[in-house]
Amino acid sequence: MNKLIRCVNCDEVFLKTPFDRNPEYDPPLPGKPESFRVTQRDDFEDFLKIHRDHHLEPLTILKDSYISEGLYGDPLRTSYFKATNGKEVFLIKRFREDIHQPMRYQLIYGDYELRLLRLEAQSEAILKQWRFEFKKNPSLLAQGEVFLGILQKVITTLQVNQLERFDEESPSSLEIFYRLDEIGLAYLLRNCRNRFKREDYSEIEGFILRHKDDGVLLLKATYQIQIHEKVKTKKEALPTVLSLEKEKALQKKKP
Numbered sequence: 001m002n003k004l005i006r007c008v009n010c011d012e013v014f015l016k017t018p019f020d021r022n023p024e025y026d027p028p029l030p031g032k033p034e035s036f037r038v039t040q041r042d043d044f045e046d047f048l049k050i051h052r053d054h055h056l057e058p059l060t061i062l063k064d065s066y067i068s069e070g071l072y073g074d075p076l077r078t079s080y081f082k083a084t085n086g087k088e089v090f091l092i093k094r095f096r097e098d099i100h101q102p103m104r105y106q107l108i109y110g111d112y113e114l115r116l117l118r119l120e121a122q123s124e125a126i127l128k129q130w131r132f133e134f135k136k137n138p139s140l141l142a143q144g145e146v147f148l149g150i151l152q153k154v155i156t157t158l159q160v161n162q163l164e165r166f167d168e169e170s171p172s173s174l175e176i177f178y179r180l181d182e183i184g185l186a187y188l189l190r191n192c193r194n195r196f197k198r199e200d201y202s203e204i205e206g207f208i209l210r211h212k213d214d215g216v217l218l219l220k221a222t223y224q225i226q227i228h229e230k231v232k233t234k235k236e237a238l239p240t241v242l243s244l245e246k247e248k249a250l251q252k253k254k255p
């Protein structure tokens, strides 16, 4: 069971995992299996030493608050989640600058928001599929871009928060796929019916119906994490300012 511990004095956090006391294994260098190294770690002991005599409190991690930048497989990606001491909710940033370093956790007073950067068609995949399916139909083959233009116009009329999410594993938690809704679908079909010849339209209608739910016609939304930092209340901020000034005073005293 993972436990998040906050030092109230320093506003530092430590994630206590069942692995703290386990030795850390470095993967062998390519072609050199004998270079397998084992490093003994006890990071929590270090944390306790640094924050001796400070006020420590456990934080509860809020379920489903986890969000991450970058691809899931990327060991250097930065993530955020929320945690509470029962009175206040904090934002925790999880990151590391170097793959050989353990994950670091930073407590932030504030919250995050997911901002929609764009909602778009999977243009390349659509054109590729179009060329594949209509390669024996010269009149349609040349009109993939026209169809894409119509779809893109339809997308500008959609509200992402009213679309149904398609729950396929995405390589990033900031890229989410959605299905065209009924209204968008009807609008797309009507525009295609108006634009294309009757025999071409029936082919296109088939294309749309084949791919609308789980194929190339899924819409891709790209989000960005925005962090909104809160200014600490005066009462809480005071000790930090004081200790900073104390530090400056100490530094001045140094020769």
Ligand SMILES: [Zn+2]
Pocket: 007, 008, 009, 010, 011, 012, 050, 051, 054
């Ligand atoms: Zn401390």
